[in-house]
Amino acid sequence: xxxxxxxxxxxxxxxxxxxxxxxxxxxxxxxxxxxxxxxxxxxxxxxxxxxxxxxxxxxxxxxxxxxxxxxxxxxxxxxxxxxxxxxxxxxxxxxxxxxxxxxxxxxxxxxxxxxxxxxxxxxxxxxxxxxxxxxxxxxxxxxxxxxxxxxxxxxxxxxxxxxxxxxxxxxxxxxxxxxxxxxxxxxxxxxxxxxxxxxxxxxxxxxxxxxxxxxxxxxxxxxxxxxxxxxxxxxxxxxxxxxxxxxxxxxxxxxxxxxxxxxxxxxxxxxxxxxxxxxxxxxxxxxxx
Amino acid sequence: xxxxxxxxxxxxxxxxxxxxxxxxxxxxxxxxxxxxxxxxxxxxxxxxxxxxxxxxxxxxxxxxxxxxxxxxxxxxxxxxxxxxxxxxxxxxxxxxxxxxxxxxxxxxxxxxxxxxxxxxxxxxxxxxxxxxxxxxxxxxxxxxxxxxxxxxxxxxxxxxxxxxxxxxxxxxxxxxxxxxxxxxxxxxxxxxxxxxxxxxxxxxxxxxxxxxxxxxxxxxxxxxxxxxxxxxxxxxxxxxxxxxxxxxxxxxxxxxxxxxxxxxxxxxxxxxxxxxxxxxxxxxxxxxxxxxxxxxxxxxxxxxxxxxxxxxxxxxxxxxxxx
Numbered sequence: 001x002x003x004x005x006x007x008x009x010x011x012x013x014x015x016x017x018x019x020x021x022x023x024x025x026x027x028x029x030x031x032x033x034x035x036x037x038x039x040x041x042x043x044x045x046x047x048x049x050x051x052x053x054x055x056x057x058x059x060x061x062x063x064x065x066x067x068x069x070x071x072x073x074x075x076x077x078x079x080x081x082x083x084x085x086x087x088x089x090x091x092x093x094x095x096x097x098x099x100x101x102x103x104x105x106x107x108x109x110x111x112x113x114x115x116x117x118x119x120x121x122x123x124x125x126x127x128x129x130x131x132x133x134x135x136x137x138x139x140x141x142x143x144x145x146x147x148x149x150x151x152x153x154x155x156x157x158x159x160x161x162x163x164x165x166x167x168x169x170x171x172x173x174x175x176x177x178x179x180x181x182x183x184x185x186x187x188x189x190x191x192x193x194x195x196x197x198x199x200x201x202x203x204x205x206x207x208x209x210x211x212x213x214x215x216x217x218x219x220x221x222x223x224x225x226x227x228x229x230x231x232x233x234x235x236x237x238x239x240x241x242x243x244x245x246x247x248x249x250x251x252x253x254x255x256x257x258x259x260x261x262x263x264x265x266x267x268x269x270x271x272x273x274x275x276x277x278x279x280x281x282x283x284x285x286x287x288x289x
Numbered sequence: 290x291x292x293x294x295x296x297x298x299x300x301x302x303x304x305x306x307x308x309x310x311x312x313x314x315x316x317x318x319x320x321x322x323x324x325x326x327x328x329x330x331x332x333x334x335x336x337x338x339x340x341x342x343x344x345x346x347x348x349x350x351x352x353x354x355x356x357x358x359x360x361x362x363x364x365x366x367x368x369x370x371x372x373x374x375x376x377x378x379x380x381x382x383x384x385x386x387x388x389x390x391x392x393x394x395x396x397x398x399x400x401x402x403x404x405x406x407x408x409x410x411x412x413x414x415x416x417x418x419x420x421x422x423x424x425x426x427x428x429x430x431x432x433x434x435x436x437x438x439x440x441x442x443x444x445x446x447x448x449x450x451x452x453x454x455x456x457x458x459x460x461x462x463x464x465x466x467x468x469x470x471x472x473x474x475x476x477x478x479x480x481x482x483x484x485x486x487x488x489x490x491x492x493x494x495x496x497x498x499x500x501x502x503x504x505x506x507x508x509x510x511x512x513x514x515x516x517x518x519x520x521x522x523x524x525x526x527x528x529x530x531x532x533x534x535x536x537x538x539x540x541x542x543x544x545x546x547x548x549x550x551x552x553x554x555x556x557x558x559x560x561x562x563x564x565x566x567x568x569x570x571x572x573x574x575x576x577x578x579x580x581x582x583x584x585x586x587x588x589x590x591x592x593x594x595x596x597x598x599x600x601x602x603x604x605x606x607x608x609x610x611x612x
Contacts, residue, residue, distance in 0.1 A: 009476035012567030013595035015538035017476040024524045024533055036313065051312045051536040053559055058536025060312060063596040130527070154536065154559025157315040157425050161534050161559065174527040175561055177546025181499070192561050193524025194534050200425065203503065205545060205561065219415075219427050231314050 002028060006079050008072045014063055018075065019056045024163050024193050028055040029151045030085030030273060033235050035075075038082065044074045052235070053152045053161060054194065085273055090236050092271035094147065096264035097197075099210045099241040100249040101140045105184040106208040113180050120176075123207040127173045127190055138288075139209070140243055145169050145289045148195055150237040156202050158217030158231035162195035162239060165276070167285035179205040186212045188241065197239075199231075210241070213253040214263070225263045232263075236271065290355040291406075293439040295393065297350035301421035302410055302429040302441075303327070305339040307554065308418035317555050318539060319420035319428060322346075322502065322577030323401050324570075325460040326364035328606035330405035333361035333381040334448035338606050340409030341419035343435075345402040347580075349392025350435060352404075358384045359407035359448035365399030365462050365578060367392040379459055381407075383450040399462035399578040407448025412441050422555055424503065458610035460574050466583035467493065471572045471590045471598065472542065477532065477563035485513040489566070490587055494549070498581040502555040504543070505576055507585065511547055518563075526561060534561040540568035551576060569595035571602045 007019040018035070021028045032052035039047055046066030051058040061071055102124055110123050120126070124136050133139050146169035148162035155161075164170045175191040180203055183189070187198045189206030196206055199217040215223075216232040225232060233239070244252075255261035293300075305327055307320030321327035321344050328338035336342075343350075349367040361381045362369045369376050370391045376382050384390065392402060412419050412430055421429025430439050478486070488510050497506035518529035525531045530544040537543060541552045541564035551568055553576060568576065569590070579585070590598070 010473055010567070010592050011476045011538035011564070012473050012540045013569035013571070013592060013599050015536075015567070017536060017538070019476075019535075022525075022533065023522045049310050049312045051558055053535050054533050056533075056535045058312070058538060058558075060309075060538075063599065068592050068596075152534075152559065153313065154315045154534075155557040157311075157427075159315050170524075172523040172526070175531050175546075177528055178548045179545045192526030192531055192533060193522075194561060202424065219425070219432070229314070 006076070008075070010068070011058065014061060016059050016061065016068065016071065017056055018059065018079065021055045024054050026149065026163065026273065026276065027085045029163070030088055031082060032057045034082050034085060034088070035079055038078055044071070044078060046071055051152070051154055053154060054163065086277060087274065089270050089272040092236050092238055092269045094238045094240065094266045094269055095233070096240050096242050097212045097214050098244040098248060098252050099144070099188055099212045100244050100246055101144070101210040102136055103211045103246070103249070105211055106187050109180070109182065109184055109187070109208065117178065117181070124209040126207050127171060127209060130173050131171045141289055142169050143171065144241045144243050148239040150233045150235055150239065152235055153231055153233065156199055158199040158233070159196060160216070160233045160239070163193070164195065165238070167280055168283070168287050168289060173207045175205040179203055183208060184211060186214070188212060211249070212241070213249050213256060214261070215256060222259055223261070223263065225265065238269070238271070290440050290442055292353040292355060293350060293435045293437055294353050294389065295351040296435040296437055297345055297392065298348040299423070299434040300343060300345045300350045301423060301434045302341055302412060302419055303344045303421060304341040304419045307420045308416050308422070308428065311416055312558050315558050316416065317422065317558055319418070319422045319554050321403065322554060323364055323403070323460065323462070323574040325574040325602060325606065326401070326462065327403045329379070329454050329458070329610070330361045330363040330403040332606060332608070332611060333363070333452050333454065334359050334405050334407035335446055336405060336407065336409050336448070340405070341412065342403055342405040342410060345392055345404065346400050348395050349402055351393060352390045354384045354386060354388050354390065356386050358443065359446060359450055360384055360390070361405050362392070362402060363454070364402040365396035367396050367402045368394040379454040381448055381450050381452040398465050400580050401577050406443045407446025408444035409446070410441060411444050424555060453612045455610050455612050458605050460578070462578040466579065467586050468575050468579050468583065470568060470575055470585050470587050471595065472566040472568055472587045473592055473595050474566060474589055476567070478565045480514055480518045480530070480563045481565045482513050482515045490589065494585045494587070496579055496581050496583050496585060500581060502553060504550040504552050504556050507549045507551070509549070512544060530563050531561055532563050534559055537564060538567050540570065540573065542566040542568065569598060571595065571598035
C-alpha cells in the first residue's frame with residue numbers, strides 16, 4: 001500500500017530513509033524515482049546523494065549543513081509537490097538477455113553452500129514449492145514469461161532490482177539464511193518478490209536458478225552500450241530473459257570475450273503507468289501461463 | 290616512486306571520505322576503516338586529511354622508497370622500521386631515497402595501520418576517488434590490493450619531519466575488547482520487539498572471522514520480532530527479517546536471517562533485510578581496529594549525539610592536535 005504520508009526514518013548520523021509504502025506496487029517506485037529526479041533538478045540543501053528503491057529512498061546528507069529535522073521538513077515539502085505517478089510516461093529501453101535456466105554454475109554454487117554453510121533444498125525447488133509450481137519446466141515458463149522492470153540499481157555496482165511486470169509471472173521466495181558468501185557472475189535470482197542479476201561474483205541472499213552470459217557492468221567500457229555508464233541498466237528499463245541452451249550460453253560467452261557480441265536492446269519504447277495499471281486491472285492476476 | 294617489496298595482507302590505497310556520488314548505481318564509498326587514524330596520518334605530513342594513503346591490516350607491507358619522502362605511520366602498532374631501525378608512530382619522519390619501510394610485525398592490539406606520504410599518493414582516480422574497492426576491481430592500484438613489484442608515485446608535498454600527534458588526540462586503538470560501539474536506532478527498529486531490543490543492547494556480540502571490508506558478522510543471541518515482521522505482503526520474503534529491498538546506510542546493522550552484519554565501507558548499498566540499528570560514522574574507527582573473536586557491546590545514542598561525535602572527531606583531526 002501507499003502511505004498517506006511518507007515515513008522519515010533515522011539511519012545513523014548522515015543517512016535517512018524515506019518510506020512511501022510497504023509493497024512492490026509500481027506506483028511506489030515511481031514516487032521514489034520521481035523524488036530522486038526532482039532533487040537532482042532542484043537540489044535541497046544538505047542532500048549529497050540519494051538511492052531510490054522499490055518503495056523507499058535512502059538519502060545521504062551532510063549533517064554539518066542541515067539538521068535532521070530541517071531536512072525532513074524540506075523533503076516532506078518536495079515529496080508533497082510530486083503529482084500522482086499515474087500520469088507519468090517515461091522512455092523505457094527493452095533488453096533481451098539470453099539466460100540458461102537450471103545451469104550447472106548456480107547448481108554447483110548451491111551445492112557448495114550446502115557443504116560449507118548450511119544444508120538447504122535446491123533453489124529451483126524452493127521457488128517451485130513457495131509458488132505452487134509443479135515442475136522446473138513450469139518455473140521456466142512462468143519466470144521467462146514476462147518483462148521485468150528495473151526499479152533501481154544497488155546492492156552492488158550495476159545490480160538491477162527487478163519487478164515482474166506481468167502479475168501472472170509474479171513469484172515470491174524466501175531469502176537465504178544465512179546469506180551465501182559467493183554467487184557466480186550473471187546469476188539470476190529471486191528473493192521476496194524481487195528478481196535480480198548479479199553483475200560480478202558477490203555474496204548474495206536470493207534463490208538462484210538461471211544465469212546469463214551477458215555482462216551487465218563493464219568498468220573497462222569495452223562495448224558501446226557502456227559508453228555513458230559502466231552499468232548496463234538504468235531505472236525504467238525493462239528486461240526480457242530468453243531461455244537458452246548451454247551451447248548457446250557458451251557461444252554468447254565466447255562472443256562477449258572476443259568483443260563481437262551485439263547487445264540485443266530496443267530503444268523505441270515508452271512506458272505509461274496508467275496504461276500499465278489499466279492492463280493489470282483487466283487481467284486475471286492469479287492465473288499462470 | 291614507492292616499490293612494494295612484500296605486500297602484506299590486503300594492503301590497499303584509500304582516500305577519505307571515498308567514492309561519493311554513485312550510491313544510486315550501487316557503489317559503496319570505500320575509504321579507510323579507521324578514518325580517525327587515517328586523517329591524523331595525512332595531517333602529520335601536511336596533506337589534506339582526505340588525501341590518498343595506504344591502509345594496512347594484520348600484517349603490513351615492506352615498501353622501498355626510490356626518492357626522499359616525508360611519511361607518517363598511525364593506527365595499530367606494527368612496530369615499523371626504516372632500514373631496520375625502529376621508527377615512532379604518530380610522528381612525521383623523513384625517509385631517504387633507497388630506504389625500506391617494514392611493517393611486517395602483526396600488531397598486539399588493534400588491526401589497521403596507516404601510512405601517509407607528504408603530497409598524497411598519485412594513482413589514477415576512478416569515479417573521483419582513489420579508494421580501492423577490491424571486490425569490484427576498481428580504484429587504487431589496478432583495482433586491487435597491493436602486490437609485490439607494484440610501483441606508484443606520490444605528489445609533491447610540503448611536509449616536515451618531527452611533527453607529533455598529541456597523545457590526547459590519538460584514538461585508543463589498543464583499548465581492545467570489549468568495545469563499546471554506539472548505535473542510532475533505525476531505520477527498521479519497529480520490526481524488533483522490546484525483548485529483542487533489550488537482548489541486543491545487553492548482550493555480548495562476538496565479531497566473527499567471516500568479516501571483511503563489506504561486512505562484519507556478529508555472533509550472539511537470537512532476535513525476536515514485532516507483528517510487522519510476520520504480517521506482511523509476500524513480496525517481502527518469508528523470513529521475519531525480510532523486507533522489500535531498500536537502501537542501506539553504511540553502518541547499518543543488517544539482520545540477515547538471524548545473523549547481524551554491520552555493513553561497512555565496501556558494503557552493499559541496497560538489499561532485502563531489515564536494519565534495526567545504524568553505527569554512526571564516529572564509531573567506525575573501533576570497527577576498523579577490532580579483530581575476530583573480540584566482543585562488542587552496543588550503546589544507543591540519539592542522532593544529535595551521533596552527529597556531535599562526528600563533529601568532535603573533525604575537530605580532533607585538525608592542526609591543534611599536532612605538537
